[in-house]
Amino acid sequence: MNNENLRNACADASEAMAKLNLDDHAELRSKLDYCIGSYDFDKNPEGLYQYGKTTLEALKKFKAKNPRKVNKKTIDNLELALKG
Secondary structure, eight states: OOHHHHHHHHHHHHHHHHHHTTTGGHHHHHHHHHHHHHHHOOOOOHHHHHHHHHHHHHHHHHHHHTTTTOOOOHHHHHHHHHHH
């Protein structure tokens, strides 16, 4: 996996959080979106890894309580991209 895959997986996760209206994760989503934009500018994936991991944990917790609301593929893609 390369950094572009991580960037795209993070973008998908951000979209998933937006669709779910996870207000308690609005700050996390904002930081993730910032890191995606930053990566697009300088190609440094450090923030994507940091906030990608936090986002993955948040989505997994939400899915545990709401199994049908989070697409498993979104979580799997993010998890795979983070393993790099």
